[in-house]
């Protein structure tokens with residue numbers, strides 16, 4: 001039986017095994033997808049198992065999307081332009097590092113029928129997934145991307161890579177069309193992002209990359225203020241969908257049942 005993994009730290013919360021194992025069964029594929037909490041030192045030997053075909057594919061999550069790069073033989077364009085790898089596979093004896101977060105975000109936004117073209121977008125946070133969000137927003141034709149992170153240094157580092165983004169001090173809220181929470185605030189039910197959402201006005205689109213819990217305080221307040229909101233569930237499903245398609249050469253179905261799988 002072929003083995004696939006998602007690695008990260010922490011990893012308990014990951015719903016990737018649930019989703020991938022569901023699709024594996026639906027498509028009668030003789031494989032298993034497991035989660036593994038790893039330490040930095042274990043990454044090298046784990047990835048060597050891809051070459052030896054002891055593991056057939058790896059999904060990478062926080063905080064290792066960058067840390068795995070030195071162990072790749074090749075990066076795809078998407079992984080290279082974000083310096084972020086979330087999907088690993090073997091192709092013609094080479095370990096390939098790829099990024100499906102970009103298309104995951106893009107398809108997730110399209111699913112919610114929001115048109116990013118010519119919009120001004122504000123991103124809160126500068127963590128591992130943010131480069132993918134920036135690339136996706138640019139691909140979708142965003143007019144301008146503004147970013148703010150509690151630790152400004154991290155935001156500045158991103159600007160070295162994406163020169164046309166604008167950086168604001170934490171707490172300053174610009175007039176925009178779309179606001180993305182890309183911080184980890186909200187993962188715990190009692191988390192509150194100390195941002196006065198009223199300052200953004202109404203009729204904006206609020207997106208949270210968090211999908212568990214389904215409605216963060218950020219989305220709840222935004223909705224109460226008359227905005228359109230969406231959580232990160234479809235982004236998560238689509239990034240998994242792309243990885244599954246690469247590994248198994250089969251496009252799994254995304255239907256009500258799939259979406260309901262991720263409900264608590």
Ligand code: ATR
Pocket residue numbers: 062063124125126127128129149150151154182183184185
């Ligand atoms: P990593 O930073 O290791 O990539 P992440 O989960 O992808 O981890 O990112 C966490 C994001 O949430 C960061 O932008 C972080 O801000 P810092 O860079 O200042 O740490 C943000 N974050 C986490 N807790 C926060 C808090 N209490 N207030 C504001 N931002 C917070």
